[in-house]
Amino acid sequence: xxxxxxxxxxxxxxxxxxxxxxxxxxxxxxxxxxxxxxxxxxxxxxxxxxxxxxxxxxxxxxxxxxxxxxxxxxxxxxxxxxxxxxxxxxxxxxxxxxxxxxxxxxxxxxxxxxxxxxxxxxxxxxxxx
Numbered sequence: 300x301x302x303x304x305x306x307x308x309x310x311x312x313x314x315x316x317x318x319x320x321x322x323x324x325x326x327x328x329x330x331x332x333x334x335x336x337x338x339x340x341x342x343x344x345x346x347x348x349x350x351x352x353x354x355x356x357x358x359x360x361x362x363x364x365x366x367x368x369x370x371x372x373x374x375x376x377x378x379x380x381x382x383x384x385x386x387x388x389x390x391x392x393x394x395x396x397x398x399x400x401x402x403x404x405x406x407x408x409x410x411x412x413x414x415x416x417x418x419x420x421x422x423x424x425x426x427x428x
Contacts, residue, residue: 318385320393325357325382327374328365357382359389368394 330353353374354367364384374380383393 318387320383321359321386322381322383323357323359324379325355325392325394327353327355327376327378327380329354329376330370330374332373333369355380355382355394357384357392359384360386362389364390364392366390366392366395368396 330351333350333352350369350371351373352367353370354365356363356365358364385391
C-alpha cells in the first residue's frame, strides 16, 4: 500500500523545484551509532561529531529502494518519515548523502604538497645540471 503525491515546491526541498519530485513514506531498517571520525591530518581532533547512521527503504515505481543518512538523533527500526524522490530516477531521494561534495580529498593535498616541495628542492639546488 503506497501513497504518493506530487509536490510542486516546498522550502525544504534539496533539489531543483522545476522538476516535480514525488513524496512517499520511508521506513527505518537500521540505526547504528557512529563514533567521531578522526584522521591523521586533523592531528587527533574529531572532524565530525558523534552521530547515528540511519538506513531506510522506500517504495517507488514498483521497486523498493534503500539508502542511508546521518542523524544527530536515533530513530527506531520501523519508524516512518516522508521522503521525496525523483520520478525520472527514483533512486535519487531527498535524504541521500550520495550528492557530490566540493571537498578536496586529503590525498590531493598530499600530492600537491609533494610537487611543491620537489620544485622548491630543485630550485634551491640550482635545477638539473
